[in-house]
Amino acid sequence: MSKLKIPFFDYKRQLKKIKPEINQAIERVLNSGNLILGQEVANFESSFSKFIGVKYGVGVNSGTDALKIAARALGLKAGDEIITVANTATPTISSMRELGLSIKFVDVKDDFNIDETKIDVAVTKKTKVIIPVHLYGNPAHMPSIIKIAKKYKLKIIEDSAQGIGALYNGRMVGTIGDVGCFSFYPTKNLGAHGDAGAVVTNNQEIAEKIKSLRKYGERKVKFFSEEIGVNSRMDEIQAALLNWGLKKIYGYNKSRNKIANLYNSLLKNSPVVLPQFDTNKSKSCWHQYVIQVETRDELVEYLGNHGIPTMVYYRYPVHTQNAYKFLKYKDKDLPITSFLSKKVVSLPIHAELNIKDIQFITDMIKKFYNDRLIA
Numbered sequence: 001m002s003k004l005k006i007p008f009f010d011y012k013r014q015l016k017k018i019k020p021e022i023n024q025a026i027e028r029v030l031n032s033g034n035l036i037l038g039q040e041v042a043n044f045e046s047s048f049s050k051f052i053g054v055k056y057g058v059g060v061n062s063g064t065d066a067l068k069i070a071a072r073a074l075g076l077k078a079g080d081e082i083i084t085v086a087n088t089a090t091p092t093i094s095s096m097r098e099l100g101l102s103i104k105f106v107d108v109k110d111d112f113n114i115d116e117t118k119i120d121v122a123v124t125k126k127t128k129v130i131i132p133v134h135l136y137g138n139p140a141h142m143p144s145i146i147k148i149a150k151k152y153k154l155k156i157i158e159d160s161a162q163g164i165g166a167l168y169n170g171r172m173v174g175t176i177g178d179v180g181c182f183s184f185y186p187t188k189n190l191g192a193h194g195d196a197g198a199v200v201t202n203n204q205e206i207a208e209k210i211k212s213l214r215k216y217g218e219r220k221v222k223f224f225s226e227e228i229g230v231n232s233r234m235d236e237i238q239a240a241l242l243n244w245g246l247k248k249i250y251g252y253n254k255s256r257n258k259i260a261n262l263y264n265s266l267l268k269n270s271p272v273v274l275p276q277f278d279t280n281k282s283k284s285c286w287h288q289y290v291i292q293v294e295t296r297d298e299l300v301e302y303l304g305n306h307g308i309p310t311m312v313y314y315r316y317p318v319h320t321q322n323a324y325k326f327l328k329y330k331d332k333d334l335p336i337t338s339f340l341s342k343k344v345v346s347l348p349i350h351a352e353l354n355i356k357d358i359q360f361i362t363d364m365i366k367k368f369y370n371d372r373l374i375a
């Protein structure tokens with residue numbers, strides 16, 4: 001078979017197409033003389049809130065800061081406990097640990113998200129917040145999570161870093177809990193050209209607190225802190241580029257959806273396990289297209305040798321990493337998390353891919369398993 005060179009994420013290829021518009025936006029900001037928290041940020045906060053369907057959006061420096069500031073805005077204090085998953089990027093946890101919060105892990109289901117039937121038993125007197133992570137852009141089962149949160153009077157912070165544009169029952173993720181946190185890291189569905197993030201909420205009081213916390217704790221009076229805040233301002237260049245990206249997000253997400261459907265149909269009768277979720281209620285934004293496979297590392301090497309890059313999110317669940325071993329979770333405590341970490345692999349998914357690419361990728365996956373059967 002021929003060899004194609006398929007990028008997993010190719011910023012340079014993308015940039016070539018959009019450079020004039022990007023340059024224009026950067027020039028507009030530089031000429032305005034306003035570099036941080038100006039009109040571009042205000043415009044982005046308002047357009048992004050409108051896009052996802054929430055009253056308030058606050059631009060911050062990263063998804064990690066979004067989580068940290070969200071937890072502080074909800075009044076969490078050292079010693080309080082949060083419930084989340086180990087099948088996530090470490091910032092879901094590191095942001096909480098930085099505030100001195102205790103971590104309770106709950107296992108996931110085969111849709112990669114928190115197993116809502118296991119949250120109940122994890123709740124203690126110290127639990128204050130549940131953090132569902134909409135992993136790979138697949139919405140977590142929010143109605144059950146809300147039910148449990150109500151029962152125990154807990155708040156919900158949605159880690160929607162990977163879920164920009166994903167819907168549960170017609171509502172965008174990040175708008176369903178008390179606070180939603182987004183990352184605009186360049187590889188995300190809506191990517192900045194550097195670091196950026198946002199916190200969203202329908203609660204005005206919380207929104208004001210988030211705004212204060214991101215800028216030294218200042219509210220009405222400049223250089224007068226009402227509370228101890230941080231510097232997590234969004235800069236104008238990133239906001240201008242995000243304003244531009246926001247106009248493209250529907251198209252980009254549509255392309256991802258098309259590619260995912262194509263993968264689904266071409267891999268249907270192959271030995272791989274396709275992404276599983278309730279498609280009647282959940283609309284993934286396909287941040288990642290993740291399959292479960294046997295002999296993963298051999299497949300990854302084989303595809304790599306044929307010019308097909310793949311990624312494994314996450315080979316090392318958080319509880320297994322040296323920095324988090326002190327949390328004292330074992331693989332047997334989180335069996336599905338542990339199982340998935342050995343099986344998952346992400347295939348390329350982005351607007352630059354064409355039908356020929358997807359055909360080639362799926363053919364090579366099938367060939368890998370067919371050849372093994374024959375051998």
Ligand SMILES: Cc1ncc(COP(=O)(O)O)c(C=O)c1O
Pocket residue numbers: 062063064065088089091092133159161162182183184185195196197
């Ligand atoms: C699930 C999840 N949470 C949080 C973050 C942190 O976002 P950032 O890298 O913008 O700080 C990421 C980023 O990769 C993520 O994937």
